[in-house]
Amino acid sequence: MTDFEALKNAVIKGKRNDVAAIVQAAVDNNEDVNEILDKGMIPAMREIGDRFSRNEAYVPELLIAARAMQSGLSIIEPLIIKSGRKSKGKVAIGTVKGDLHDIGKNLVAIMIKGAGYDVIDLGVNCDLAKFDEGVAQGAQVVACSSLLTTTMPFMRDVVAHFKGRGTRVIIGGAPVTQAYCDEIGADGYSEDANGAVKLLDKMLK
Numbered sequence: 001m002t003d004f005e006a007l008k009n010a011v012i013k014g015k016r017n018d019v020a021a022i023v024q025a026a027v028d029n030n031e032d033v034n035e036i037l038d039k040g041m042i043p044a045m046r047e048i049g050d051r052f053s054r055n056e057a058y059v060p061e062l063l064i065a066a067r068a069m070q071s072g073l074s075i076i077e078p079l080i081i082k083s084g085r086k087s088k089g090k091v092a093i094g095t096v097k098g099d100l101h102d103i104g105k106n107l108v109a110i111m112i113k114g115a116g117y118d119v120i121d122l123g124v125n126c127d128l129a130k131f132d133e134g135v136a137q138g139a140q141v142v143a144c145s146s147l148l149t150t151t152m153p154f155m156r157d158v159v160a161h162f163k164g165r166g167t168r169v170i171i172g173g174a175p176v177t178q179a180y181c182d183e184i185g186a187d188g189y190s191e192d193a194n195g196a197v198k199l200l201d202k203m204l205k
């Protein structure tokens with residue numbers, strides 16, 4: 001059984017080899033991937049963020065924690081994504097303009113891929129032209145991620161850009177709320193990656 005506290009500490013301290021070893025052992029042991037994420041890895045990112053708020057951690061610490069998180073995610077990703085499935089639809093996902101946070105966006109992308117959608121990952125710092133590229137490649141839904149209160153307002157521009165053009169826009173990220181979604185007229189909001197799957201299933205059924 002995985003020691004979630006050890007996994008959490010390894011992510012916080014940025015020990016990516018330790019993270020990879022613990023996650024690999026859990027996977028080899030057939031443990032629940034969602035538990036590894038929800039009890040070990042995601043709380044670690046929350047904790048490092050809180051330390052950052054209290055000036056007990058700085059950007060370099062955030063960066064090495066993020067790198068450690070990615071090393072664990074890359075082991076989990078192939079398990080979540082099933083092959084040989086029939087596509088349920090196409091989604092273009094990106095972190096909005098001015099924002100470089102991609103861990104949550106990557107997690108959402110992995111989960112929706114795993115649920116049977118084709119995903120076009122547009123990366124970070126996406127302007128309107130970048131979201132247009134996703135739609136040009138056939139995306140029916142544009143999913144926007146934002147982690148900063150300063151970049152969140154760009155979601156309003158994305159919604160306005162696609163209004164009346166048949167492309168739906170869904171939004172998420174730590175500062176984003178259902179109230180904000182309603183305010184800017186986005187087609188949907190979800191708090192987390194599993195919620196994004198449910199939202200798409202409802203929207204594209």
Ligand code: B1M
Binds near residue numbers: 047098101107144190
């Ligand atoms: Co930054 N950062 N950061 N950071 N960072 C936050 C977001 C912050 C809350 C930390 C804090 O102050 N406590 C704060 C924002 C404050 C605010 O705006 N109110 C902050 C800041 C201030 C900054 C800088 C400005 C710091 C600086 O330079 N002075 C800077 C900005 C850079 C930029 O983007 N232009 C910055 C930089 C960075 C790093 C580059 C060092 C690094 C990111 C590395 C990377 O992503 N590759 C980083 C990190 C790691 C964080 C924290 C610690 C962790 C984020 C994370 O990965 N969480 C974060 C603190 C925190 O979140 N508590 C923080 C784990 C991830 C799984 O969760 O991303 O929330 P999350 O995604 C969730 C949901 O939100 C949702 O599902 C995901 C999975 O459940 N979701 C969606 C996300 N996108 C979705 C899209 C959807 C649906 C759901 O579409 C439908």
